Amino acid sequence: MNVVKALRCDQSESRSSVSTQNACKLCAPLGASIVFRGIENCVPLIHGSQGCSTYIRRYVISHFREPIDIASSNFSESSAIFGGGDNLKTALDNLTRQYAPAAIGIATTCLSETIGDDVRLYIEQYRKERKTRSIPSIIHASTPSYSGTHMEGFHAALRATIEALAEGGACEGTINLLPGFVSAEDLRHLKEVLSGFGIGFTMLPDYSETLDGESWADYQKLSAGGTPIQSIRRMGRALATIQLGRGLGTVRTAAAYLEEACGVRAVTLGLPIGIRGTDAFFDAITQMSGIGLPAKYAKERGRLVDAYIDGHKYVFGKRAVIYGEADFVAAMAAFLDEIGMVPALCATGAATGRVRETILSNLEHSRPENVQVFEDADFVGMLEACRAIQPDIVIGNSKGYFLSRKLGVPLVRVGFPIHDRIGGQRILHTCYRGTQQLFDRIVNALMEAGQEGSEVGYSYI
Amino acid sequence: MIEILDERKKQVLETGKESGGIACEKASLAGSVSQRACVFCGSRVVLYPIADALHLIHGPVGCAVYTWDIRGALSSGPELHRLSFTTDLREEEVIYGGEKKLYASLTELIETYRPKAAFVYATCIVGLIGDDVQAVCSRVAKEQSIPVIPVHSEGFKGTKKDGYKAACEALFRLIGKDDASPLPELGINILGDFNLAGETWIIKEYYRQMGIDVVSCMTGDGRVAQIGRSHRAALNVVQCSGSMTYLAKTMEDTYAIPFKRVSYFGIEDTADALYTVARHFNDPDVLRRTEELVRDEVNRIYPAVERFRQDLEGKRAAIYVGGSFKAFSLVKALRHLGIRTVVVGSQTGNREDYDYLKEICDEGTIIVDDANPLELSKFMIEKQADLLIGGVKERPIAYKMGVAFCDHNHERKVALAGFAGMLNFCREVHASIMSPVWRFSPAYHKRKKEADHERGESIAV
Numbered sequence: 001m002n003v004v005k006a007l008r009c010d011q012s013e014s015r016s017s018v019s020t021q022n023a024c025k026l027c028a029p030l031g032a033s034i035v036f037r038g039i040e041n042c043v044p045l046i047h048g049s050q051g052c053s054t055y056i057r058r059y060v061i062s063h064f065r066e067p068i069d070i071a072s073s074n075f076s077e078s079s080a081i082f083g084g085g086d087n088l089k090t091a092l093d094n095l096t097r098q099y100a101p102a103a104i105g106i107a108t109t110c111l112s113e114t115i116g117d118d119v120r121l122y123i124e125q126y127r128k129e130r131k132t133r134s135i136p137s138i139i140h141a142s143t144p145s146y147s148g149t150h151m152e153g154f155h156a157a158l159r160a161t162i163e164a165l166a167e168g169g170a171c172e173g174t175i176n177l178l179p180g181f182v183s184a185e186d187l188r189h190l191k192e193v194l195s196g197f198g199i200g201f202t203m204l205p206d207y208s209e210t211l212d213g214e215s216w217a218d219y220q221k222l223s224a225g226g227t228p229i230q231s232i233r234r235m236g237r238a239l240a241t242i243q244l245g246r247g248l249g250t251v252r253t254a255a256a257y258l259e260e261a262c263g264v265r266a267v268t269l270g271l272p273i274g275i276r277g278t279d280a281f282f283d284a285i286t287q288m289s290g291i292g293l294p295a296k297y298a299k300e301r302g303r304l305v306d307a308y309i310d311g312h313k314y315v316f317g318k319r320a321v322i323y324g325e326a327d328f329v330a331a332m333a334a335f336l337d338e339i340g341m342v343p344a345l346c347a348t349g350a351a352t353g354r355v356r357e358t359i360l361s362n363l364e365h366s367r368p369e370n371v372q373v374f375e376d377a378d379f380v381g382m383l384e385a386c387r388a389i390q391p392d393i394v395i396g397n398s399k400g401y402f403l404s405r406k407l408g409v410p411l412v413r414v415g416f417p418i419h420d421r422i423g424g425q426r427i428l429h430t431c432y433r434g435t436q437q438l439f440d441r442i443v444n445a446l447m448e449a450g451q452e453g454s455e456v457g458y459s460y461i
Numbered sequence: 462m463i464e465i466l467d468e469r470k471k472q473v474l475e476t477g478k479e480s481g482g483i484a485c486e487k488a489s490l491a492g493s494v495s496q497r498a499c500v501f502c503g504s505r506v507v508l509y510p511i512a513d514a515l516h517l518i519h520g521p522v523g524c525a526v527y528t529w530d531i532r533g534a535l536s537s538g539p540e541l542h543r544l545s546f547t548t549d550l551r552e553e554e555v556i557y558g559g560e561k562k563l564y565a566s567l568t569e570l571i572e573t574y575r576p577k578a579a580f581v582y583a584t585c586i587v588g589l590i591g592d593d594v595q596a597v598c599s600r601v602a603k604e605q606s607i608p609v610i611p612v613h614s615e616g617f618k619g620t621k622k623d624g625y626k627a628a629c630e631a632l633f634r635l636i637g638k639d640d641a642s643p644l645p646e647l648g649i650n651i652l653g654d655f656n657l658a659g660e661t662w663i664i665k666e667y668y669r670q671m672g673i674d675v676v677s678c679m680t681g682d683g684r685v686a687q688i689g690r691s692h693r694a695a696l697n698v699v700q701c702s703g704s705m706t707y708l709a710k711t712m713e714d715t716y717a718i719p720f721k722r723v724s725y726f727g728i729e730d731t732a733d734a735l736y737t738v739a740r741h742f743n744d745p746d747v748l749r750r751t752e753e754l755v756r757d758e759v760n761r762i763y764p765a766v767e768r769f770r771q772d773l774e775g776k777r778a779a780i781y782v783g784g785s786f787k788a789f790s791l792v793k794a795l796r797h798l799g800i801r802t803v804v805v806g807s808q809t810g811n812r813e814d815y816d817y818l819k820e821i822c823d824e825g826t827i828i829v830d831d832a833n834p835l836e837l838s839k840f841m842i843e844k845q846a847d848l849l850i851g852g853v854k855e856r857p858i859a860y861k862m863g864v865a866f867c868d869h870n871h872e873r874k875v876a877l878a879g880f881a882g883m884l885n886f887c888r889e890v891h892a893s894i895m896s897p898v899w900r901f902s903p904a905y906h907k908r909k910k911e912a913d914h915e916r917g918e919s920i921a922v
Contacts, residue, residue, distance in 0.1 A: 004565040017573075019566035020522060020549035027523030049585055049616030050489055051499025055527035058854050067857040069834055074491045075617035080589065091492030094466055098493075098835055110521045111585040111617060114555055145521040146555050146586075216861045217903035219463070219838045349522075380544070399529070 021380035022402065024323055025349025027145030028153030029107040030056045033070050034181065035157035036105030036139070038205020040226035043101045045071040045091055047084060047119060048109030063417040064184070064211040064425045067223060071095050075111055084112050085122045092126055096136060099221050102229050103137040103165075105157060113144035137229060139164045149350050151325050154181050155253055158204065162254040165229060166236035168262035174200035174234070175288055176241035176264065178255055180271060180327055181416065184212035184425040186434065193282075193431055196296065199289040202231040202238070204254070212425045236262035240288055244281070245327035246270035247358045270362065271327055271430060273438070274335030275304060278431045300432035307436060308339055311443040318392040318446060319344035323382065323400060324415040326350040326358070326375075332395065332414070333371075334362040335435060341442075342366050344389045351376035379403060393445060398424075410445040414438065463839040466493060472831060477824035483815045485830040488620060494833040496781070496854055497808045499616035501584050502528075503624020506871055507704050508580055508612065508631060510655045511683035512536035515576035518547045519563050519594065520584030524616075525549070533657040533874045537682050546570055550586070559592050567601045567609065577685035578608040580631060585616045608685070610634050621783070622703065622809050629708035632679060636712065638689035645674035647742050650694045650718075652709055653701030654725065656681025657871060660878035664725055667735055667879060671751045673742070679705065692716040696741055698723055698734070703784040703809050724786055725878040726886075727794030728759060728766075758880035766797055769887040772895055774799030779846040781829075781837055781855055782869060785810030785818065791850055791869065792821055798887060803844035806832045834858050845908060848894055863905025865893035 007018045029046050033056055036044040046053040053072040060068050071094075073079075073087040088106070095104055108119060119140050127135065141160035143153040158178060179190050187208035194201045209225025235241070241264050243255040248268050255266035272281035278301070282293055293301075319342045322332045326348040333343035343366060346359050356373040363371065372385060383403055394404040394411045398419040404411035418424025428434040447461055465473060471484035489495035501518075505528050508516065518525040525547030536542065548566045550559050563581070571579060579601070583594050594611040602609040612631045614624050649668065654661045661681030668675055676694040677687035697709045697720035709720035721741065723734035732755045739751035778800045780791050785807040792802045802822055806829035807814070818828050827840045838858050841849060849859035852870025859866040867889045869877060877886045899905040 003561055004569050007562060007565045017566075018548075018562060018569055019517065020525070020547045021570075022529060022545050023522050023526040023547065023549065025522060026526055027521060029523070045492065049499045049501075050495055050497055050620075051502050051616045052523065053494075054496065054498040054854070055502070055523070058852075059527050061857055062853055065857060065860075067834060067861060069494045071492045071494045072489070074489050074495070075585075076488055077618055080585075080617050087491040090490070094490060094492030098464065098466060109585070110523075110550075110555070111589075114586040114589050144552075144555075145523045146550050147552050149522075215863065215902045215904070217907055219842065219862060219904075221463070221835060402530075 015376055016381050016384060020378045022378055022399070023349055024347060024377050024379055024382070024399070025149035026059070028143035028148055028150060028156065029109055029145060030059065031150035031152065031154030031181065032105065032107035032141045032143045032157035033060065033068070034207060035154055035161065035205045036107070037068055037210050038207035038226055039103055039105065039161065039232065040228045041102035041222055042105050042226065043069060043071060043095055043099050043222060044105045044107060045073065045095060046107050046109060047073045047088055047117065048075055048111040050074045052109050059417065060211075062419045065422070066211050066213060068211065069099075069222070080111065080115055083115065084117050085125070088119065088122050089126050089129070092135070092138070101136045101222060103139060105139045105141070105161070107141050107143045107153065107157065109143070110145045113142065137165060149325070151181065151327070151350060155248070155251065158254040159252065159257055161204065161232060162235060162257055165232045166258060166262060167233050168236040170237060171239055172200070172234060172237045174202060174238045175285070176235045176238045176255070176258065177201055177203040178241060178243040178253070179203060180243070180245045181325060182271065182430060183416070183427050184208045185428045186430045189428055189430060189433060193297070194285065196294045197285050197289045197291050199285070199291070202227060202235050204232060204235065236264060238264050240265040240267055242267045242269060242281075242284055244269055244271045246330045246362070247327050247352065247354055250354070270334065271331035273331040273429055274338050274435055275301065275308075275432070276338055277331055277334055278435060281431070297432060300436070304432045304436045304439070307439055311439065312340055314443050314446055316340040317342065319389060321345040321347070321382065321386060321389070321391045321394045321396070321400070321403065323347040323377065323396040326352065326355045328415055330355070330359045330362060333359050335438070337363040337366050339439065340365065342370050344370060344391055345372050345374065345382065345385055347374035347377035347382050349377055383407075393442065395442070410449045412441050412445050463835045465836060465839075466490060469493060469836070473827065473829045473836070476819050476822050476826045476828065482812055483828060483830055485815060486811055487831070489831055494835070495831055496833065497621055497831060499621065500619050500624040500627065501582060501614040501616045503621035503704070504582060504612045504614035504628040504631070505624070506532065506655070507625055507628035507680060509542055510534035510536070510680040511685065511688070512542045513539045513577045513684050514541065515570055515574060515579040516542060516546060516582070517567060517570060517579060518545075518582045518584060519559065519587055519592070520548065520550055521586070522547055522549045524582070524584045532655065532871045534655045534681060535659050536656075538684075541574055541576055555586065555590055558590055559587065560597050563592065563594065563597050564601065567597070568605070571601065571605045571607065576607065578610065578635060580610050580612050582612045582614050584614065588615055608635055608638075620809065625704040626707050629705065629711065632688060632708055633711055635685060635688045637692045637716075639686065640693070642690055644676060644690065644693050646695070647672065647744065647747070648674045648676040648694045649696045649698050649738060650676050650691045651678045651681070652697050652699040652720075653705035654678060654681045654878070655871065658874050658876035660725070660876045660882060663876060663879040663881055667754060668738070670754050671735065671739060672744070672747050673738060679708070692718070694718060696721065696738065698738055700724055700786075701784055702786045722786070724790040726787060726790035726882070728762075728797060728880065728883055729793055730790045731879050731883070732759070762880050762884045765884055766887055769891045770797065770799045772891060776800045776847040776894060777803045777845055778848040778850060779804035779837070779841045779844065781806045781832060781849070781851040783808045783852075785814035787869065788818060789821065792818070794883060794886060798890065800848065800890070802826055803846055804829070804837075804840040806830060806837075838862060845912065848890060861904070863899055863902030863908065865890070865896070865899070867893060
């Protein structure tokens with residue numbers, strides 16, 4: 001038992017167990033695959049065992065309900081011993097032949113990283129060996145699943161993409177938007193918002209069509225859509241980069257690279273959820289574009305304020321559990337705080353050591369002693385904590401259904417993955433419009449819980 | 462235009478056109494986007510339904526999180542199998558080894574959940590970082606007085622089939638523990654049924670009615686104690702032969718228990734399975750009861766099947782499943798609905814399986830081993846399939862192309878085994894094919910138009 005105790009002491013305070021029980025995170029290559037499918041005609045290639053790509057495909061398909069082809073270099077025992085170079089090159093050849101992609105995004109795995117595969121060298125060799133033929137752009141992200149979560153994979157792939165493709169040069173006055181891991185509907189909305197300001201922009205990644213596309217007439221090897229390679233090249237000549245994710249300011253992100261290498265100013269904002277979060281986003285665009293808030297969004301904001309007032313009593317003081325990616329949780333917590341709810345438990349599987357501060361620094365009404373922040377969290381640990389917290393509502397992805405069911409409180413499904421409902425990719429979370437939808441859903445979930453739990457059961461509330 | 466990679470051409474054949482056999486049982490080609498998973502997946506799916514065992518996945522987080530509560534394997538009692546436990550290895554363990562964390566995780570989990578046995582799945586990097594999983598398991602087994610069994614399921618060490626074998630080896634270590642408890646005379650073990658949506662219960666009820674006792678189910682609604690006494694059964698009845706024949710053979714060698722390969726999908730195969738078992742015991746009462754059961758059940762469902770057939774006659778199906786034994790049953794079951802199989806493939810079929818498929822399929826059927834999304838879509842288009850039977854990974858291929866779909870994979874929540882399952886199967890297929898939504902699908906529209914055009918031409922000739 002001493003070893004158990006000793007290991008527990010090494011961990012963050014929020015962990016009650018050494019093992020992870022019902023993990024609240026995914027592995028890095030998943031995040032990278034999402035980014036690569038947000039690039040036009042790019043096919044993800046996971047350098048590791050066949051299972052990694054198949055499991056990730058199944059997981060992503062179950063949320064988006066869309067095809068996502070992710071290739072594997074399909075390690076065998078001999079590749080684990082002698083290195084996966086040959087397999088990687090074969091995979092690059094076969095992908096090029098079958099898909100004729102514009103780019104191939106390589107994500108490594110725990111396996112290829114542990115054996116110390118030098119992927120950079122393999123790619124160099126490959127380029128030399130295949131120089132007579134035209135080959136796709138090759139992007140390589142280091143994404144071992146023992147290091148961080150799917151969000152580390154997501155941001156590593158973003159940075160790798162920019163490093164591989166972006167070119168500096170005279171400023172073209174455009175904006176780069178790095179939206180983070182949001183829904184396909186969010187991506188469409190963010191594009192609409194930026195278009196409304198009449199400013200040129202490039203959003204990366206953009207899986208709004210590739211992972212939420214139309215029904216087809218003909219088979220598409222790679223679903224249409226995504227950020228064009230040409231646009232990514234020009235991101236080094238933009239006026240500024242807005243990266244959404246409050247915790248990203250101190251990390252080696254794609255935006256940081258663009259600033260260092262190409263002199264493109266990096267602006268880090270929280271995800272635009274809630275009025276304050278969205279105001280900050282719109283303020284930044286207003287400043288960069290020199291154009292005031294379009295009337296349409298001023299109206300959306302006004303209606304949202306009106307709705308907040310209409311619904312404020314139903315939510316005041318209600319305790320919520322919110323979990324998911326750290327930046328998403330931080331934005332959601334700030335939103336709950338501004339409507340008078342208590343983000344009583346904010347949990348993420350990430351273990352960066354910065355989450356607590358990021359979350360608490362954006363709360364204005366909740367008392368810190370009423371807010372627990374769990375880093376390196378898992379769902380079993382969260383359930384234990386909830387016994388004391390007694391939350392009124394659970395807000396997060398499908399994997400928290402287990403919590404909601406055990407606690408007998410409603411679950412408002414947001415984020416990724418949504419595996420037990422249809423339309424997860426079409427949930428809008430961002431800006432005034434997305435916040436409006438979140439607010440309505442949260443108020444209604446609380447109303448419904450009250451109604452269902454009432455002996456009277458009024459139809460007039 | 463979709464091209465089949467040269468290296469894969471031998472893994473495809475068309476009945477009536479080629480006389481030779483198909484190439485199979487090969488490692489997937491790198492970059493081919495195989496639908497297969499890995500060794501770990503094979504082990505995990507087989508052992509997963511054992512509901513009173515602890516399943517601890519030793520490795521970084523991915524393997525555990527992608528397999529959390531994904532099978533529809535029901536339990537009549539404990540539900541420990543529905544939780545996801547992992548050592549969630551981090552960078553420091555990759556460097557210094559994971560044994561300490563494995564020991565601590567096992568200890569705390571066993572003390573918390575009091576399982577009847579524990580399985581420790583070794584994933585890709587466990588051997589590479591030098592962990593002696595067997596030694597840790599032996600120590601914990603001694604300290605906790607329960608069997609703690611390592612499952613050698615490193616993803617890259619073969620294919621899913623090798624994972625089945627590793628699972629069978631792990632199961633075998635639980636067998637033979639109980640020589641004392643009283644057992645009935647006509648006792649069988651059900652192997653290779655995983656109680657998806659309660660299918661084992663359907664099958665067990667048939668055996669009960671026949672007067673046959675079930676000693677153990679491996680692994681549907683499985684219990685460690687049941688498995689421990691399974692060596693005293695009189696017969697092993699093996700479904701899903703790809704996964705469990707190895708165990709059946711080992712039990713035959715060690716305990717002289719004969720085995721029969723059966724399938725519970727479709728009318729003939731279910732009837733055959735029950736008769737096979739009845740004939741084995743050669744007991745007139747059992748035979749009579751079996752005849753009555755089959756007659757009653759067939760009479761009960763046949764009128765409904767006929768009604769479905771009226772709508773479905775003349776449709777064409779593509780089948781892509783994990784094990785080919787299931788494909789045999791599906792080809793036959795579809796015939797009852799007047800549906801012809803035009804494409805059939807599996808992830809793990811062997812030469813004998815494919816030869817049998819060749820025999821039972823009509824001329825002009827494409828048979829494919831270890832297919833990928835591009836090939837599947839190509840064959841579905843060429844052969845004008847109206848229906849695809851597969852799993853979640855295959856579903857979007859069908860839907861995007863305006864093709865109906867039936868989920869026959871291990872995630873399904875609808876029981877498809879036995880006579881009752883045949884009726885559900887008919888309903889599933891019927892609901893998808895007959896849905897009015899297809900007329901809005903551009904691909905469906907196009908296919909109809911081409912078919913009408915072809916028909917017009919043939920009339921003109």
